[in-house]
Amino acid sequence: MRIRKALTTSRIPTALVATTLALALTACGGDGDGDGKKKTGGGSGTGAAEQTVKLPKLDGQTLEVAAVWTGTEQENFKKVLAEFEKRTGAKVTFVPAQDPIINFLGSKIAGGSPPDVAMLPQVGAIHQAVEKGWAKPLGEEARAQLAKNYSKGWQDLGTVDGKQYGVYYKAANKSLIWYNAKVFENAGASEPKSWDDLLTTAQTVYDSGVTPFSVGGADGWTLTDWFENVYLSQAGPEKYDQLAAHEIPWTDPSVKDALTTLAQVWGKTDYVAGGADxxxxxxxxxxxxxxxxxxxxxxxxxxxxxxxxxVNIGETDAEVGTDAKVFPFPAVGDAAPVVSGGDAAVILEDSKAAQALATFLASPDAAGIQAGLGGYLSPNKAVDASLYPNDVQRKMAEALIEAGDDFRFDMSDQAPQAFGGTPGKGEWKILQDFLKNPKDVEGAQRKLEAEAAKAYGD
Known part of the structure; x- marks a missing residue:
């Protein structure tokens, strides 16, 4: 079995960051500012950013930036690009991309019209872009911003064969469960600390007349996140790293244990809104x-x-911290899991303008704008936490920065995109099939291993 050695993330116990996050979320049952508005003093999420990095004048130059972001997330990022335009004179066009973004970029490159910069949502996609000769190394200015503002772990995620290619502009804590506070109050349910507690809470909510879980199964990546949190907590960090690198097969007993645990929710009648279908x-x-x-x-x-x-809660009438609350994904094994993800800016068409944009995205200037707009976390440690719009977001951001390199990156995002990042194929499709038939644990394992072996080239 081939061992993937390109990814160089920290190999650490997750208990420390899990504890930090749990304490952070416990401390923010509501918005500490009272009015739900962000604190002032560090900048503004509406376009006024402190200028901590000098950018060149780029009058008349044009850039295209591709990302899979849609809706509010896309609109918020466009505000960041607008600030870059204002400060440099360049014209930036956002190009909506489709998943898998590597296939989208391949078609654009084959057609002779690649975007200048792409926001890649998988570590594996960065490596593929480098292997295909598409990605261009970051220049001195962007590397200087990364060295100044990012922990080594986040820098390493964007590094291939000793060269820096990616700026992790956006981070994600993917180990959270959000709940309707009124439903919990009516049911007399409490925030769980363990998987068994979660099942008890789910039954309490069910008994009150409300279906416990909403699952976005049409998007296979949400199902991989479910699996990764259960697996990391139950099997432990060492096994997680081994499975992520395909050093152990998906037929390993640890995978069977995790799928069996998942089936306690996915296979429970009336626990999932709308059922599996x-x-x-x-x-x-x-x-x-x-x-x-x-x-x-x-x-x-x-x-x-x-x-x-x-971001999506913001499309409802619910207020984060009051109507919509959150708790860390509960411990299945000895420690609660902390799975992180993120999106990295990678240059495809090298130019002064593209390098300047990468430098800007690596600075606190850019991240500070989007931080104030909500639904966003930055791994940039120079971003003022007061810019985040509520206490929930601020505490998450502080926990992320305090954790340093103490995290595990999304497993499917480390995999070759054919296995871990393609709609209707690989892990996404097999877990969708498992959601529909969670009794077939061994069948799911065999399919996962067959697809993984093919994608990893074993």
């Missing part, structure tokens, strides 16, 4: 909004996903 027709944004609409009788009481859930 309904979940497989529910896209991620709808999985969030249906949890926080309908007053105290929503379609579900809880939804699992990362900090970015706040």
């Amino acid at each position: 309904g979940a497989l027709q529910t896209e991620f944004p709808a999985s969030v909004t249906q949890t926080f609409t309908g007053g105290d009788q929503p379609k579900a009481g809880m939804v699992f996903e990362g900090d970015f859930v706040q």
Whole structure:
């Protein structure tokens, strides 16, 4: 079995960061500012950013930036690009991309019109872009910003064969469960600390007349996040690293244990809104909004996903910290899991303008703008936490920075995109099939191993 050695993340116990996050979330049952508005003093999420990095004048130059972001997330990022335009005179066009973004970029490159910069959501995609000769190394100015503002772990995630290619502009804590506070209050449910507690809480919510979980099964990546959190906590960091590198097969007993545990939710009658068929027709944004609409009788009481859930909660009448609350994904094994993800800016067409944009995105100037708009976390340690719009977001950001390199990166995002990042194929499709038939644990394992072996070239 081939061992992937390109990825160089920290190999650390996750208990420390899990404890930090748990304490952070416990400390923020509501917005400490009272009015839900962000604190002032460090800049503004509406376009006024402190200028800590000098950018060149680029009048008349044009740039295209591709990303898979849609909706509010895309609109917020466009505000960051608008600030770059204002400060440099360049004209930047956002290019909507489709998953898998590597395939999208391949078609653009084959057609002779690649974007100048792409926001890549998988570590594996960065490595593929380098292997294909598409990605260009970052220049001195961008590297200087990374060295100044980022921990080594986040720098390493964007490094291939000793060269820096990626700027991790956006981070995600993917170990959170959000809940409708009114549903919990009516049911007499409490925030769980362990997996067994979670099952008890789910039954309490069910007994009150509300379906416990909303699952966005139409988007296979949400299912990989479910698996990774259970697996990391139950099997432990060492096994997690081995499976992520395909050093152990998906037929390993540890995978069987994790899938069996998942089936305690996915296979429980009436625990998932709409049942398996309904979940497989529910896209991620709808999985969030249906949890926080309908007053105290929503379609579900809880939804699992990362900090970015706040963007979609913002499309409802619910207030984060009061109507919509959050707790860390509970411990299945000895420690609660902390799985992180992120999106990195990678240069495809090298130019003064593209390098300047990478430098800007590596600075606190850019991240500070989007921080103030909500639904976003930055791994940039120079971003003033007061810019985040509420206490929940601020505490998450502080916990992320305090953790330093103490995290595990999303497993499917480390995999070759054919296995871990393609709709309708690989891990995404097999876990969708497992959601529909969670009794077939061994069948799912065999399919996962066959697809992984093919994608990793074993």
